[in-house]
Amino acid sequence: MFTPRTPRIVAARRLQRRRDRDQAGRFLAEGPQAVREALAAGVVLELFGTPAGLDRHAELTAQAPEVSPVTEEALEALAETVSPQGLVALCEQVNVPIAEALAKSPKLVAVVAEIRDPGNAGTILRTADAAGAGAVIFAGDAVDPYNGKCVRASAGSLFHVDVVRAPLDVLDLLQDSGLQVLATSGTGSDDVDSLLDGGLLSAPTAWLFGSEAHGLSDGLLQKADRRVRVPIYGGAESLNLAAAAAVCLYASARAQR
Known part of the structure; x- marks a missing residue:
């Protein structure tokens, strides 16, 4: 059974740093929900789990290409949450080149430009998926x-x-591919409604x-086709980023359907 000092645990733990993730082209997915989706996508290389976690989620364990039982201490070293749920998967990154993503002619795309907060970025990714977006560009x-x-x-x-990683000048490519680019701004001349x-x-x-x-x-605001605000009908000063993104993406989803 692997411990925190086992070389494969030490190597996997390095993936908690961006530099190491970028160099290896790999990352960690923690918890049964993330592991389930990673397995369905075919990107899991190895599944680490405590004996209890592997038994509790036997249907996931059976799908993994390689299973490595670990001690509770080893799982805590790999996990970043306070109360880990017994499973952590080592996965291949799923980056898609911008040209490949646009070749699919997506009707809805979300672009997160220089967003630094991982919680907001992940929530926008989830919302974009729910709204039927074909790509999320970082x-x-x-x-x-x-x-x-x-x-x-x-x-x-x-x-x-x-999931696409691209430079900031990606707007030209988006417009050339037939997408209208709508930039969100609290002072936009247009509003979503x-x-x-x-x-x-x-x-x-x-x-x-x-x-x-x-x-x-x-510069980005000027290059966009329109600058759009989310209307505020009550006394709130503004919406947070993830909530505003949900309003915008679902407005498009409704119109496109």
């Missing part, structure tokens, strides 16, 4: 989609949509989201 110096918190916040959606009522959201669309603290740069 543009510029954005958070790593394989950050442990981002993987957990995506609740398995990381494995359902095309008016675009929905006017039928403009039925067109293939890429929604562009910036960081919650700083928003989108002036």
Whole structure:
């Protein structure tokens, strides 16, 4: 049984650092939900689990290409949550080149531009998946989609949509492929409801989201086809990023269906 000092546990634990994830092209998926989706996507290389965890989720254990029982201490070393659920999978990254993603002619795309918060990024990934988006693009110096918190916040959606890493100048490619680019801004001249009522959201669309603290740069706002705000009808100062993204993506989903 593997312990925290077993070389394979030591090597896997290094994947908690972005530099090591990027070099290895691998990451860790923690918990039965993430493991289930990773197995369905065919990206699991090895499943680490405590004897109790492997027994409790025997249907997942049976699907793994390689199973390695570990001690409770070893699992705690691999996990990043306070109360790990007994399973951690070593997975291959699922990056999709931008050209390949756009060749599928997605009708809905979410672009997270230089977003640093992994919880927000993972929640947007999950929401984009639920709204039927074909791709989520992590543009510029954005958070790593394989950050442990981002993987957990995506609740398995990381494995359902095309995950693309691209430079900030990706907007030209999106527009050239026939997508209208809508940049979210609290001071946008258009609002989501008016675009929905006017039928403009039925067109293939890429929604562009910036960081919650700083928003989108002036350069990105100017290159977008429209600058769009979420209308506030009550007394709230604003919505947080993930909530605003849900409003925008579901408005498009409704119009496109």
